[in-house]
Amino acid sequence: MDHERVVRDVTVRLPMASTALEACQWTVAALARHTAATISILLQVHDRLRCVAATGAWQVFSTVPLKTPSENSGPPRREQERSIVARVYDSGEAATVPDVTADPDYLPVRPDVTAEICVPVRDRAGRPLGVLDLQWSGPVETDRWRRTAQRLADRLGARIAALDGPPAESRSEKLLRHTAAMTTAPTDWDLMTAAITAARDVSALSAAVLILPGPREPRLGSPTGTPGALEARIRAELAEAGPAALARMIARAHRHGSTYTLGEEGHPPTEDYLPLTRAGARTLVAVPVGPTEGGGVLLVADERLLRPDPTTVNLIELLAGQAWICLDRLRTLARLREQASSDPLTGLRHTGPFGQRIASATPGRTALLAIDVDGFKDVNDTYGHQAGDQLLVGLARALEGALRQGDELYRTGGDEFVAVIEVSRPEEAVRIAERLTEAARRTGRTISVGVALPRPGETPERTLRRADQALYAVKRDGRDGVHLSAA
Template sequence: MSTDGIDQGRLVDALATTVTIAPSVPDACQAAVRALAEQLPGTIAVLLDLRGRLRCFGAAGAWQVFDGVPSDAGVIGRVFRTGKAAEVCDVRADPDYIPLDPDVRTEVCTPIVGPHGPPFGVVNIESAESPPLEQVRAALERTAQVLGERIAGLGGLPAESAGQQLLRHAVELSAAADEPAVLQRCLAATQDISGLSSAAIAVGTGSDTRIQAARGPLAGLLVMADRPALALLAARTRRHGSTYSLGDPESLDARGFESLTEAGIRTMIAVPIGGRHDDGGVLLAVDHRVDVPETVTVSLLELLAAQTLVCLERVRLVGQLRLRASSDPLTGLGHHGRFTERLARAQPARTAVLALDVDQFKAVNDTYGHQEGDRLLVELVRALQATLRAEDDLYRIGGDEFAAVVEVTHETEAQAVAERLVAAARRVGRTISVGVALREPGETAENTLRRADDALYAVKRSGRDGAKLAESGAVSRPLMVLPPTVTEP
């Protein structure tokens, strides 16, 4: 910025002859930037609020500028939130400054406010020079005033462009943590982009075609839709590509979809998820009103479907990696880390720990080899899991060592669970030894496991193939060393 002063009158004239007659909001913003750039060297930008993000509608004076900034970030975010102008003499000393140009020293930012209400944007300038701050601030305030009045006169802030709308939803999809979140965000994006009231995702083939997720006032209708009609729709969409309706089905050919049109659907867009695959999903947007979707809308939904597939594959892969990281690859049971976490949540007087050991398992490996030993373990685990209740958890914590955590109301119930496990092992031709300990009030989970382990070794000493309830509070030997709790990624 020049230190020679600013011709405020010249700026006012430039704003009056350009901004006040601009035919659109983007034109008005760019005209305001040009008027300032004639007198103020530096990076000048006008950013307006679009759905919680400050988007650049006009800029000058730099090779690189931000297209969009979160409304709570940077000096411009601070000005937008507070409605108060900011003059930063040394950007290096301001923790809110977002660096883009390494030579910038100063930043001046002013909110844009309409006739009524809070700020809806900012005018911002950054420079490598030392400016006359009062003059610069006055220039920006005058520009923001004229620009705010013109934007209000044009009807207010413009709507998002189709590309900005899709970008916002793509970012939200990418941040989804699991499959249900991906599906729900996809459906919300479908409603927003299409302008239709309801959305759904159909999966499966033939008679197995069904609605996996639905959203909107017609969600229930879609979930209960005729399976043959859904199957026909899905098959056509997967094989030939996206389709959309052209008008009222009462006057146009809607054969094959009578169950949908009779239920009140008058407009529909169908987009394949996963390309031309028999097992791919189909994204649906529907409404009870008659409309003719624009082809660009269908294209945007195709891009959304592609992004949804990428996000689904990502969360599924992450889920598989988490499972592998926290599970025994042979049996599929949780290992040390998950057992330790579950043990820490054990409730006194309501949770029992069962320590299990396969009797003489080493002899199997030595005699028949590890492959046969692995087969035996898998068969045994299946038998034990079939015996346990849905709320019980079984873990593999060593080569032939297992542990179960079960919710019970009394120690005799825990003993009964252990005896059923012993009987299950016998049915597949093996025997196990089980120690049982009910966590006592005031007792640590680790001490409960020690008592279960002691009871297990008592069974071993008495001949194996059985279950024993641990003595209350008695611990005779150190607990086997467990690794620290593993936090799943």
């Protein structure tokens, strides 16, 4: 093999390449005339290596993740997903793998591959651009081919840098990346942040705002992060305009569908969008989010006078649809979790979450209030279980109303409740327990309350047992009262 000829054949056409993709494709095509290796060139696009040219394989990996499991905020990747090409890109060091079966980072592209050589593609300053990867299924002079591959990669890197670097991420690739981020968002806020970031990125406009339905009236989505200047002004104007204005924007979007400006001067906006123009928006794309009943609207805007093309609008519509699907999924999961952890009669949390809560009780600061309804069995026996259920529901609401913000009330049995409260001293816990007994009396019933504070080294179960014992002391003394367990 004349390796100097290989280098000449590959590099002679590089100056004629007008794009980075052309340079990579010509490199692969020329190399393929000299070796039966499987050849691929991968360039960095955002957070991945994208295969931009390849030959000699049944399939190639379209993209390869760059981040290691420790760097990735999502679930850990399998060891094989690390890949030799990502390792070479990150380290900047070429890799010669004479036996791919012995390398846990090998990504299989052919069943007969035995050896792999992977070299970094860098610009003249040494900055990484991608990798050149060759894989053989038979004997190969690895040392010679490693030197040749690196020479070719260096020439290719210089040409790519002269052509302004690797190709930019396409809008479809952006859409796919942002869709994945929305799909994995763990909370409503994370999802709204991901959706707004996606709308800005895919549209190339500077501001995005979500208006979503609320329990009583529409509200502005509240993503995390600091908004840009235009976005902050839009949010302020919409907040000033009030819920009725937000409702009109939602109704308009769902009645007529997506709309966008034409980038022409001298045309006044409809009344619905006056808050946006007051904020300084001169370009606007508005797309409906979710169903006609109970949906919202996504507004994407810019201070520049632009003309969004229909493809941009279509992409934002896709984002809006995906955002709603993800939001609906999160809300469904939250509802199912609430149902799984709540008492269906009173709506209070029950024994499962109560056990988790008392496990984190702070000695000397967290008080457990064991509560029992006095004479509850007589109500069931005399008036029936339906009357007993109504009593429990009414009493649960009364007790919740008597607790402070942050205090928690659980139903742990038929007529048994436990309140978990944070206090600075035992006397404070007793006062809150007395407020509960007063609230119960206002419903026409009485309760007995036992109070206990965790001791250092004491198990939560033992603390609850002491609270129950204090409650029984109240029962023995005639009910309708509070008793504090001895410290």
